[in-house]
Amino acid sequence: MTDTELRVSKIRNGTVIDHITAGQAINVLAILGIDGSSGEEVSVGMNVPSDRLGRKDIVKVEGRELSQNEVDVLSLIAPAATINIVRDFDVIEKHRVSRPDVVSGVLSCPNANCITTGDEPVESQFEVLDDGVRCTYCETIIRDSIAAHISVA
Amino acid sequence: MRHEHLISAKQLSREDIETVLDRAAEIAADPEAVAEACDGSLLALCFFEPSTRTKMSFETAITRLGGDATDMGGVESSSVKKGESLADTVRVIEGYADAIVLRHPSEGAAKLASQFVDVPVINAGDGAGQHPTQTLLDLYTIRENAGFDDLSVGIMGDLKYGRTVHSLAHALTNVDANQHFISPESLRLPRSVRYDLHEAGANVHEYTEIDDVLGALDVLYVTRIQRERFPDENEYRQVAGEYRIDAELLESADDELTVMHPLPRVDEIAADVDETNHATYFEQAHNGVPVRMALLEAML
Numbered sequence: 001m002t003d004t005e006l007r008v009s010k011i012r013n014g015t016v017i018d019h020i021t022a023g024q025a026i027n028v029l030a031i032l033g034i035d036g037s038s039g040e041e042v043s044v045g046m047n048v049p050s051d052r053l054g055r056k057d058i059v060k061v062e063g064r065e066l067s068q069n070e071v072d073v074l075s076l077i078a079p080a081a082t083i084n085i086v087r088d089f090d091v092i093e094k095h096r097v098s099r100p101d102v103v104s105g106v107l108s109c110p111n112a113n114c115i116t117t118g119d120e121p122v123e124s125q126f127e128v129l130d131d132g133v134r135c136t137y138c139e140t141i142i143r144d145s146i147a148a149h150i151s152v153a
Numbered sequence: 154m155r156h157e158h159l160i161s162a163k164q165l166s167r168e169d170i171e172t173v174l175d176r177a178a179e180i181a182a183d184p185e186a187v188a189e190a191c192d193g194s195l196l197a198l199c200f201f202e203p204s205t206r207t208k209m210s211f212e213t214a215i216t217r218l219g220g221d222a223t224d225m226g227g228v229e230s231s232s233v234k235k236g237e238s239l240a241d242t243v244r245v246i247e248g249y250a251d252a253i254v255l256r257h258p259s260e261g262a263a264k265l266a267s268q269f270v271d272v273p274v275i276n277a278g279d280g281a282g283q284h285p286t287q288t289l290l291d292l293y294t295i296r297e298n299a300g301f302d303d304l305s306v307g308i309m310g311d312l313k314y315g316r317t318v319h320s321l322a323h324a325l326t327n328v329d330a331n332q333h334f335i336s337p338e339s340l341r342l343p344r345s346v347r348y349d350l351h352e353a354g355a356n357v358h359e360y361t362e363i364d365d366v367l368g369a370l371d372v373l374y375v376t377r378i379q380r381e382r383f384p385d386e387n388e389y390r391q392v393a394g395e396y397r398i399d400a401e402l403l404e405s406a407d408d409e410l411t412v413m414h415p416l417p418r419v420d421e422i423a424a425d426v427d428e429t430n431h432a433t434y435f436e437q438a439h440n441g442v443p444v445r446m447a448l449l450e451a452m453l
């Protein structure tokens with residue numbers, strides 16, 4: 001147990017997302033759809049000293065695991081993040097996120113005239129570029145502020 | 154062509170393009186030879202946006218191949234009015250027809266439709282996205298009039314929302330062409346098209362004034378600047394007036410310049426251009442039939 005890990009409380013069952021790019025914790029919560037209103041137990045550490053990153057953010061969520069879609073989008077805003085799955089206070093699984101070729105769901109297309117923004121039975125889908133993402137339907141490119149396009153379901 | 158669907162000009166290789174254009178030329182020379190090529194085939198025309206030209210052109214093409222067309226009718230009278238999704242509409246129509254021609258006001262509509270049906274979907278225009286069959290007839294016209302080698306193509310007007318422009322620009326990266334884009338600042342090529350042209354290693358040049366490049370062009374492709382793209386009437390008039398060509402302006406162009414337009418035009422090409430040997434837009438429109446015949450023959 002390191003000093004920094006003590007700064008936020010331990011969880012029994014759930015997920016610890018560590019090594020989040022400093023300043024991105026709020027966006028990670030948005031990806032998870034957590035705004036505090038649905039009662040999840042969440043601890044957030046911001047700008048915590050880190051050997052690897054200098055400063056990092058950390059998010060611990062009780063009783064929640066991440067879907068692949070959420071992990072994929074997470075990798076875009078926090079490429080160094082590690083995901084620890086906790087059962088009975090033990091980390092039973094730990095992995096680093098990797099940049100996918102495609103992300104589905106979670107983000108919504110900023111083009112109001114895109115077919116995915118209407119009432120169609122499809123998830124949004126974006127191709128991952130070197131410096132952004134691109135809607136596979138209307139081809140709109142999002143370069144900066146990917147987090148601004150997280151859909152609020 | 155090996156494609157199941159035709160959604161974007163980006164799908165088309167040089168070989169695909171040449172195959173369709175060669176076949177279109179054969180068909181144009183001897184249409185009787187294919188009079189029964191699609192005997193018994195039924196083409197569904199699903200136009201969620203008004204279009205007379207493209208729809209008639211497809212209807213003519215399938216009829217001349219010995220097949221038939223069935224028309225969804227206007228959106229006003231259809232289930233769409235009652236809130237049906239596009240995914241549902243095309244799944245119903247796939248049961249009626251052997252292929253679906255789709256025109257829709259939203260970008261990505263044809264791509265979405267193609268994911269829900271097994272019959273071929275042909276994109277006949279999706280919002281400001283793509284219009285690949287228009288591109289094939291544009292390429293046919295360019296090849297007939299100027300060839301595909303050492304070509305300088307000017308594309309003028311609404312480059313931001315013009316789907317015929319986006320499709321044509323992608324397709325021209327397959328041939329030996331310099332692309333010159335002429336538009337007001339506010340209607341320049343969108344980022345996504347620029348990205349693809351860059352990725353394809355295209356030779357792209359941009360201008361705000363036609364005079365700066367007119368003399369160097371083999372082909373000038375004019376598109377309409379629409380009123381609704383501007384906040385007020387005055388601004389629209391001022392801008393539109395600068396992207397208008399007439400016979401006098403064309404005196405400084407190459408004698409061989411081919412002037413094209415996807416039609417309908419309003420006043421961006423003055424009527425006096427029709428009398429010059431530059432005017433190629435009616436021929437271009439007529440080329441839509443043999444080109445769509447070649448495409449349908451390959452896809453059905």
Ligand SMILES: [Zn+2]
Nearest residue numbers: 109114135138
């Ligand atoms: Zn989109």
